[in-house]
Amino acid sequence: MNKLILTGLTLLLVACTASMDPVDSSQRVDIEEGEVLQLDARPVLNTIDGIQFSMYGYNGQIPGPTLRVKQGTTMKVNFTNHLSEPTTVHWHGLRHNYKDDGVPYVSQDPVLPGESHLYTLRFPDAGVFWYHPHIREDRQQNLGLYGSILVESEDHDNMHEEFLMLGDLLVENNKNVLYGESRANFALMGRFGNLLLVNGKSTYSLHITEGESVRFYITDVSNARPYNFSIDNTMLKIVGGDIGNYEQEFYATSIVLGPAERIIAEVTFNQPGEYHLRNTNLWQSYDLGTIVVSPSGKTTEQELASHQDVIADISNYTQYFNKQPDEVMHLTIAMHHMMGGMHSTTSIEWEDTMQHMNSMMSASNVRWIIKDEKTGLENEKLTYRFNVGDVKKIRIINDETSAHPMQHLIHLHGQRFLVLEQDGVKNENFVWKDTVMVPTGSYVDILLDASNPGEWMLHCHIAEHLEAGMMSSFIVGDSTAELSQHS
Numbered sequence: 001m002n003k004l005i006l007t008g009l010t011l012l013l014v015a016c017t018a019s020m021d022p023v024d025s026s027q028r029v030d031i032e033e034g035e036v037l038q039l040d041a042r043p044v045l046n047t048i049d050g051i052q053f054s055m056y057g058y059n060g061q062i063p064g065p066t067l068r069v070k071q072g073t074t075m076k077v078n079f080t081n082h083l084s085e086p087t088t089v090h091w092h093g094l095r096h097n098y099k100d101d102g103v104p105y106v107s108q109d110p111v112l113p114g115e116s117h118l119y120t121l122r123f124p125d126a127g128v129f130w131y132h133p134h135i136r137e138d139r140q141q142n143l144g145l146y147g148s149i150l151v152e153s154e155d156h157d158n159m160h161e162e163f164l165m166l167g168d169l170l171v172e173n174n175k176n177v178l179y180g181e182s183r184a185n186f187a188l189m190g191r192f193g194n195l196l197l198v199n200g201k202s203t204y205s206l207h208i209t210e211g212e213s214v215r216f217y218i219t220d221v222s223n224a225r226p227y228n229f230s231i232d233n234t235m236l237k238i239v240g241g242d243i244g245n246y247e248q249e250f251y252a253t254s255i256v257l258g259p260a261e262r263i264i265a266e267v268t269f270n271q272p273g274e275y276h277l278r279n280t281n282l283w284q285s286y287d288l289g290t291i292v293v294s295p296s297g298k299t300t301e302q303e304l305a306s307h308q309d310v311i312a313d314i315s316n317y318t319q320y321f322n323k324q325p326d327e328v329m330h331l332t333i334a335m336h337h338m339m340g341g342m343h344s345t346t347s348i349e350w351e352d353t354m355q356h357m358n359s360m361m362s363a364s365n366v367r368w369i370i371k372d373e374k375t376g377l378e379n380e381k382l383t384y385r386f387n388v389g390d391v392k393k394i395r396i397i398n399d400e401t402s403a404h405p406m407q408h409l410i411h412l413h414g415q416r417f418l419v420l421e422q423d424g425v426k427n428e429n430f431v432w433k434d435t436v437m438v439p440t441g442s443y444v445d446i447l448l449d450a451s452n453p454g455e456w457m458l459h460c461h462i463a464e465h466l467e468a469g470m471m472s473s474f475i476v477g478d479s480t481a482e483l484s485q486h487s
């Protein structure tokens with residue numbers, strides 16, 4: 001018998017003998033100061049459109065528990081790994097201690113099957129954050145390991161709130177297309193699923209009454225897929241992004257977000273009827289779910305607010321807006337089997353239009369690259385050094401002439417930044433961010449507020465690109481001595 005069949009059989013046996021519980025939907029957990037949350041990762045059975053998928057859940061839920069905390073809270077998470085593979089939990093967007101950041105070998109050792117790890121979390125910023133593994137995201141996160149964290153400011157106003165975690169699964173013959181065993185497959189473009197999920201299901205629905213407003217906290221938890229999100233016949237009032245609110249709220253009929261980015265959008269439904277959530281791109285339009293609005297005869301006026309606290313905070317940084325870039329990074333690729341020029345026709349890859357080839361490209365024959373212009377250093381060899389309190393302008397250039405041009409989602413751990421401009425077009429309405437989409441052939445200037453000491457990662461959030469090497473680091477702090485003082 002060949003080895004593949006044997007592995008298949010073993011997997012099948014494991015799947016049958018380990019009694020896997022059906023998945024639960026995300027439960028809301030309100031966290032008090034000093035609280036210890038018990039969290040685990042374990043296999044779950046998720047039935048989608050009548051098909052059973054063996055997936056992973058935090059506390060048996062997809063998404064994992066939705067944590068709600070007050071800004072400034074400190075809490076602990078006692079995490080246990082009930083998977084058969086090592087994992088860690090990364091708390092995306094938190095400016096907390098780098099030793100609690102879940103990065104393997106930098107923050108901690110991987111949590112092996114059956115082991116536990118205690119995280120201490122701090123929440124200095126209000127906004128919507130999320131958590132996910134930082135080992136083999138291409139498989140673990142794709143299988144359901146993600147959850148939202150809402151950090152409420154003192155003046156958080158309660159309204160009907162909905163968390164939408166947008167993900168996808170790649171399904172063929174009623175099965176989840178296999179993940180690369182030792183290294184990620186789909187390393188070229190990332191795994192674009194063909195089954196689009198909201199909160200781990202294909203059947204998102206919401207029932208409200210006419211005149212009601214809903215605040216949506218939207219996170220792209222896909223490996224690679226960008227979304228152009230809209231709700232039929234409504235205007236989205238865009239209130240916030242990755243880390244808190246925009247300076248100025250604005251209306252949009254649709255909004256684009258890529259892996260790891262967040263959007264806070266409020267919508268008032270002043271007409272009874274059925275509304276569809278959609279993802280519409282150049283090639284496809286997907287129905288993501290339904291909102292049914294029952295009549296009440298009430299209407300509500302919507303207004304655009306400006307957020308003075310955000311404006312005041314950001315005004316401390318305007319003095320740096322026009323400086324020359326301190327650092328310049330290039331995003332590119334090296335392929336072992338070159339296959340001639342492939343030029344994308346748009347600056348964003350909305351779908352995988354070359355799935356067969358993509359599936360065969362593994363992290364061992366594709367290398368995605370972050371390259372520092374000054375030193376020529378690449379990926380894990382590149383470590384930027386900043387002092388605590390530095391404000392640095394970083395230009396990120398996405399090389400259009402590389403062998404496979406594609407957008408990247410550049411994420412910096414543990415800090416916040418402003419997106420100052422893209423291709424010379426200056427931004428005029430700011431929001432603090434931790435992840436930015438850099439389309440093909442574009443450059444983006446970010447202004448990094450390097451205020452949180454530690455050793456941090458900088459990487460593309462397309463899970464397969466990260467697996468294929470697209471990862472560097474930066475140190476904030478003068479010396480390791482200083483770093484250990486803070487840990």
Ligand code: C2O
Nearest residue numbers: 090092260411457
């Ligand atoms: Cu959400 Cu290192 O990433």
Ligand code: CU
Nearest residue numbers: 408460462465
């Ligand atoms: Cu990338």
